[in-house]
Amino acid sequence: MVLEDAFLDDVAFLRELRRDLHAYPELGFEEVRTSEIVASILSEAGVEVHRGLGGTGVVGTLRVGNGSRTIGLRADMDALAMPETADRPYKSRHPGKMHACGHDGHTTLLLGAARYLARTRRFSGTVHFIFQPAEEGRGGARKMIGDGFFDLFPCDAVYGLHNMPGLSTDEMAVVAGPQLASSDSWLVTFKGVGTHGAKPHLGKDPITAGGYFIASLQTIVGRVVDPLQPAVVSACSIRAGDPQALNVIPDLVEIGGTARAYSAEVRTQLEKEIERLAHGVAAMFDISASYEFRRRIPPVVNDADAAARALRAARAVCGEKVVTSFPPSTAGDDFAFFAGSVPGAYVWLGNGPAIDGALHHNTAYDFNDEAIPTGVAFWITLVEQELAD
Numbered sequence: 001m002v003l004e005d006a007f008l009d010d011v012a013f014l015r016e017l018r019r020d021l022h023a024y025p026e027l028g029f030e031e032v033r034t035s036e037i038v039a040s041i042l043s044e045a046g047v048e049v050h051r052g053l054g055g056t057g058v059v060g061t062l063r064v065g066n067g068s069r070t071i072g073l074r075a076d077m078d079a080l081a082m083p084e085t086a087d088r089p090y091k092s093r094h095p096g097k098m099h100a101c102g103h104d105g106h107t108t109l110l111l112g113a114a115r116y117l118a119r120t121r122r123f124s125g126t127v128h129f130i131f132q133p134a135e136e137g138r139g140g141a142r143k144m145i146g147d148g149f150f151d152l153f154p155c156d157a158v159y160g161l162h163n164m165p166g167l168s169t170d171e172m173a174v175v176a177g178p179q180l181a182s183s184d185s186w187l188v189t190f191k192g193v194g195t196h197g198a199k200p201h202l203g204k205d206p207i208t209a210g211g212y213f214i215a216s217l218q219t220i221v222g223r224v225v226d227p228l229q230p231a232v233v234s235a236c237s238i239r240a241g242d243p244q245a246l247n248v249i250p251d252l253v254e255i256g257g258t259a260r261a262y263s264a265e266v267r268t269q270l271e272k273e274i275e276r277l278a279h280g281v282a283a284m285f286d287i288s289a290s291y292e293f294r295r296r297i298p299p300v301v302n303d304a305d306a307a308a309r310a311l312r313a314a315r316a317v318c319g320e321k322v323v324t325s326f327p328p329s330t331a332g333d334d335f336a337f338f339a340g341s342v343p344g345a346y347v348w349l350g351n352g353p354a355i356d357g358a359l360h361h362n363t364a365y366d367f368n369d370e371a372i373p374t375g376v377a378f379w380i381t382l383v384e385q386e387l388a389d
Contacts, residue, residue: 007376014112014376015369017041019090021104022367025079025097028134029143031056034077034107038131041111045118047129050152054144058131059153060114065124065386072128072155072342073379074335075110076103076135085363101360102351102365103162105367105375107131109161109349112372113379125387128153130338137183137296141334148340157306158333159382161375162344165359169371172314172378173326176307179259179346180300181232182267183332184293185196188213189279192287194251203249207240209285210253213278214238217257220273225266232260232330233270260330262299269293298336303343310345313382317374323348331360349375 035056037067042060050059084098114129195203225231240253261267271293284291314322351368358364
């Protein structure tokens with residue numbers, strides 16, 4: 001795709017913008033500075049701006065011609081609560097906060113597309129530029145929708161984009177079907193009877209029960225879930241006893257973790273099977289167990305028609321360098337709430353090699369500015385093709 005020459009000047013502006021956003025990361029629902037910048041750039045471009053959905057969310061609307069179709073394009077804005085270790089001129093100025101997943105880049109790409117489309121206006125229809133807060137586990141998409149997003153901004157389809165280290169910056173991956181797993185949390189508490197560590201027979205030991213539970217946890221995926229259905233169950237936290245009292249068997253053991261699946265059926269199966277295992281282990285050790293399963297984010301599953309439209313745009317930008325066989329990620333993204341309401345597609349944009357192993361959520365990660373032209377061109381092309389005159 002050939003964009004107008006002025007787009008080259010846009011790229012220089014966008015590179016500086018991206019680095020500024022990187023230097024001042026903000027956590028979910030705290031994106032005050034970021035949303036101010038987003039709203040200001042959209043307004044200056046002549047895009048109608050709506051603020052307040054999800055607290056710090058921003059929606060820009062651009063209507064051109066009399067086309068009846070409406071699409072939404074989503075970018076996430078938040079950073080992660082983690083330090084940045086790499087030394088770069090635009091390193092995070094906020095200790096303990098970092099753009100370690102590229103949301104600074106995603107915001108920049110969508111702003112670049114909005115500016116270009118507002119200037120050229122070569123489409124007929126309506127596009128909503130969705131700048132979402134709090135994607136990193138804090139429920140920003142659900143909050144925006146709960147605040148009335150689809151009532152205020154009905155969409156025929158929604159699209160999301162995420163950078164992917166390992167693909168080159170002039171590559172994209174577009175695949176129908178599952179893209180990201182559900183992301184749920186679970187907590188099991190075993191309650192026994194505490195006693196002296198030298199006299200275990202006088203109590204009921206929840207620590208040994210917890211060990212059996214953790215060791216048995218993988219039988220859910222290995223022996224219960226259909227082998228053709230991917231799933232993950234991980235114990236990620238355990239709290240029990242006191243390292244200053246190593247002669248005390250405690251009353252309680254708390255074990256928590258995550259469960260991931262690509263289908264609603266397996267997601268429900270994991271919820272039930274973790275509970276069954278917990279109560280079974282508790283019965284075996286004659287103690288009690290309490291259980292909580294927190295449904296956080298559904299899986300992201302690309303609609304076939306929306307994915308085909310996204311693929312057409314990606315091929316117009318990247319030619320033959322579009323990957324159509326790409327494995328889904330076991331990470332989660334609450335774009336699932338948007339795509340669960342209307343047909344949606346989620347695509348991957350190359351971020352170049354993972355330098356020194358710096359993948360997503362790594363303290364040395366950085367969005368690759370070389371991907372800006374490809375990412376912006378994809379958004380522009382998608383709008384111009386889908387909302388053709």
